[in-house]
Amino acid sequence: MNRTKPKYKQIIDAAVIVIAENGYHQSQVSKIAKQAGVADGTIYLYFKNKEDILVSLFQEKLGAFIETIQEEINGKSFAADKLLTLIENHFSQLAADFHLAVVTQLELRQSNKELRHRINDVLKGYLVVVDSIIKSGIESGEFSEELDVRLARQMIFGTIDETVTTWVMNEQRYDLVGLSKQVHHLLISGCGVAQPVK
Amino acid sequence: MNRTKPKYKQIIDAAVIVIAENGYHQSQVSKIAKQAGVADGTIYLYFKNKEDILVSLFQEKLGAFIETIQEEINGKSFAADKLLTLIENHFSQLAADFHLAVVTQLELRQSNKELRHRINDVLKGYLVVVDSIIKSGIESGEFSEELDVRLARQMIFGTIDETVTTWVMNEQRYDLVGLSKQVHHLLISGCGVAQPVK
Amino acid sequence: MNRTKPKYKQIIDAAVIVIAENGYHQSQVSKIAKQAGVADGTIYLYFKNKEDILVSLFQEKLGAFIETIQEEINGKSFAADKLLTLIENHFSQLAADFHLAVVTQLELRQSNKELRHRINDVLKGYLVVVDSIIKSGIESGEFSEELDVRLARQMIFGTIDETVTTWVMNEQRYDLVGLSKQVHHLLISGCGVAQPVK
Amino acid sequence: MNRTKPKYKQIIDAAVIVIAENGYHQSQVSKIAKQAGVADGTIYLYFKNKEDILVSLFQEKLGAFIETIQEEINGKSFAADKLLTLIENHFSQLAADFHLAVVTQLELRQSNKELRHRINDVLKGYLVVVDSIIKSGIESGEFSEELDVRLARQMIFGTIDETVTTWVMNEQRYDLVGLSKQVHHLLISGCGVAQPVK
DNA sequence: TATGAATGAGTATTCATTCAT
DNA sequence: GATGAATGAATACTCATTCAT
Structure with a gap:
């Protein structure tokens, strides 16, 4: 299952950091992806949407x-x-x-x-x-x-x-x-x- | 001062109604203006911004x-x-x-x-x-x-x-x-x- | 009515040129707007969508x-x-x-x-x-x-x-x-x- | 030659079905691959591109x-x-x-x-x-x-x-x-x- | 004052293609 | 040969704000 794969947690942790530092509305998916060290599209392999x-x-x-x-x-x-x-x-x-x-x-x-x-x-x-x-x-x-x-x-x-x-x-x-x-x-x-x- | 003019309160009351009924993110300035019965631009005579x-x-x-x-x-x-x-x-x-x-x-x-x-x-x-x-x-x-x-x-x-x-x-x-x-x-x-x- | 305003025809004529020269899939709205000499958003004052x-x-x-x-x-x-x-x-x-x-x-x-x-x-x-x-x-x-x-x-x-x-x-x-x-x-x-x- | 191998025809027949049922623009390579019973990447062993x-x-x-x-x-x-x-x-x-x-x-x-x-x-x-x-x-x-x-x-x-x-x-x-x-x-x-x- | 047509910046999401296994 | 996880480029549309009238 996706939720157990390392990238799942990796993206979530990246999201916490990016959102805390930039605010929700300035936390573009691309920014979260970059922080997580994955491509934008990879986000959508683990999450339905933002x-x-x-x-x-x-x-x-x-x-x-x-x-x-x-x-x-x-x-x-x-x-x-x-x-x-x-x-x-x-x-x-x-x-x-x-x-x-x-x-x-x-x-x-x-x-x-x-x-x-x-x-x-x-x-x-x-x-x-x-x-x-x-x-x-x-x-x-x-x-x-x-x-x-x-x-x-x-x-x-x-x-x-x-x-x-x-x-x-x-x-x-x-x-x-x-x-x-x-x-x-x-x-x-x-x-x-x-x-x-x- | 602007705050005492009738349109000031008129716009604020319109905003309360529009936001309550449509939600914050669906409350466009144009919607508030319409509800208040004024033109979009008029909003900006009474308020600095949204x-x-x-x-x-x-x-x-x-x-x-x-x-x-x-x-x-x-x-x-x-x-x-x-x-x-x-x-x-x-x-x-x-x-x-x-x-x-x-x-x-x-x-x-x-x-x-x-x-x-x-x-x-x-x-x-x-x-x-x-x-x-x-x-x-x-x-x-x-x-x-x-x-x-x-x-x-x-x-x-x-x-x-x-x-x-x-x-x-x-x-x-x-x-x-x-x-x-x-x-x-x-x-x-x-x-x-x-x-x-x- | 919008269809009689000059910009309506202006945008349509621009679209014919842009689409003929670039092909349908390479005719971005921004390209049509530029050719028509209007802003991207203006397109949407005259047309529902692309x-x-x-x-x-x-x-x-x-x-x-x-x-x-x-x-x-x-x-x-x-x-x-x-x-x-x-x-x-x-x-x-x-x-x-x-x-x-x-x-x-x-x-x-x-x-x-x-x-x-x-x-x-x-x-x-x-x-x-x-x-x-x-x-x-x-x-x-x-x-x-x-x-x-x-x-x-x-x-x-x-x-x-x-x-x-x-x-x-x-x-x-x-x-x-x-x-x-x-x-x-x-x-x-x-x-x-x-x-x-x- | 590739064109005589069974998967070649298998993919083409899958494409006909998928395109007829979903329309050209909704016929992603992944959908054709699934219908053909092969992996996405396999398509590219038989065809240069979509x-x-x-x-x-x-x-x-x-x-x-x-x-x-x-x-x-x-x-x-x-x-x-x-x-x-x-x-x-x-x-x-x-x-x-x-x-x-x-x-x-x-x-x-x-x-x-x-x-x-x-x-x-x-x-x-x-x-x-x-x-x-x-x-x-x-x-x-x-x-x-x-x-x-x-x-x-x-x-x-x-x-x-x-x-x-x-x-x-x-x-x-x-x-x-x-x-x-x-x-x-x-x-x-x-x-x-x-x-x-x- | 008041208007409202025009502006243009900004972004989530898809999907053809690659490549390490 | 076969796989499928990962990639990343590409784009229509919204809406706060302005300004000529």
Whole structure:
């Protein structure tokens, strides 16, 4: 299958670099091909069209991303620990590959509605992990039993995503991973001062 | 000044409709001009270029948006009330103008990096309001004194924004405004079960 | 309407020259635009696409072609005279515009099936004229009353067309118009030696 | 020599099918190779390039075509009989292989000027047969001694060719072979009513 | 002010052909 | 001989912007 051949990954990695450095709209197929060290036409032996490079890129990268997170999470018993692991991993993986961070936080969102929906489908794999953490927290009694899973997921993902995007737009002028514990505490306890259990 | 003339607003309103209905990439200047009932060239008497329409659109709409919110907030004493007011207003204003919601949550984000930075600058006006709520909460003792304002702002904005985007992508199949209280509670108390004050 | 504007004819005339000199497949839109003295984009203000240039070209030219022939024919009483007039006019009009002859006999036929059908529809206007001559000949008793109109039309058009094509492929090395009388005689009397009426 | 090896004919037959079914411009080398059951590169062991497939195809098919006709003609004494034999054979051979008819009447003509000249050279073998019939008719006194051989040939070939093309474009909705006698009569006697020999 | 005809830069994709195996 | 992965040249069309009226 094409997806296992070396040139497939070679082109995807080239795309990440080219898009991060030039922006989505200035990333011509010929530029990606040149960076990958292949001919323009070769791209089309591995991808249906230019859009397909983007969706595949996101699939590949997010797949590895989720796998790494899932493995780490599996070792944790408490939902709170799982959440911290998720945040730390999310932050550290993107901090370790700034090109990828730029692509996922800024460039990939410039796609049209149809492509956006395809990307959203891929993203669902990540949201499933978030949901499973929330549910395990509710079951174990760590999280409020009145929690709406969808809303909680939106808070967790929205907060993490916004934090990374701000960091990227500020050109990584501060330590992202170092924010993990604080973000984790915010998500668990919110802004308010803790109230006594009635 | 141009910004007060009727055609200025006429073109901006036309742009909102055209972009919401056709998507960002299918919203040619000529289409916006037609919708506004002016000639293509007339656009350029009021806007420097196409990008300028978008930034101006966001400025105009967000300006009114913030103004409305600010007025409501001024009547509240508690930070928690202010935050609930912010959320309710944010949700209700976008729920009342779905065209605008589509444009701000989906279409405007398809812009390139440079335009994104200009739009972010405009957005700062909104974030200032969020910051002031957080600070007032910390001062009044309602919010934790250890709160990092930037992170708290990212959680609040990230959560609200993600909630609206999800609602838009689900084609408004549920009541957005009705989620306000739950979202508010999440932001104040987080996912965790409240702990007794030591 | 666009078809009456000067640039419409200007582009069509440019297309005839460019296609005759470079061949259909080497006649890029940019080349036609340059020859017409307009920008590439201007072409698309007058024609839907490249194919549309060809069909319009054929329509315009054949329209004038038929009109000229029809006028001359109207002055003739005998079908035989009408047929001679048709042949002479057909030959002389193409002999007078070799570029057009090359385009109609060679280049226009390189089109795909769909375009070919559109061109054939235009050609029907010419075949109607041929048919009317045949029918008037049958009515007047000049032509055999057993004549199958469709077959006779195919002989007349096939012979004229083949004669012109051969002349074009031989690069006009002989006088085409001078062949009119002989071709006319062939079409009227065939190859055979005239037989006495029984 | 390559031309006698089985794959040579195999590729040509594949080309006829592919071109008839997909049209000239949609008949990629890879498609022909697939139909022939060989690899793309194998095509180039038997043909210089894509054009060469077409010219060879026409040579092979026309060669057999002419041979069949010539054999039948040899048995006839009168030129008129020879002509009828030619027409009947021409029609029946193409009616028996509609794929081939589509290719020769429509698809092969979409070629560029240079290829057209090469195809015309091949066609000369057929025109030689027509010429020989005409000349024998003149010699035997069956045909007018004033006949211009080239013009007569153009009428005969033009009429036959136009008749077949019309039949193909009408998707063989009527019996082509059944037209032979009428076409033959037209070519011998023309449209006019026969005149008494003076 | 307002118009809208004209401009022309910019790019994804196909497919005949090659050549290392 | 046979393969098929890789090549890379080549081109129609769109649309933001201008400027003569």
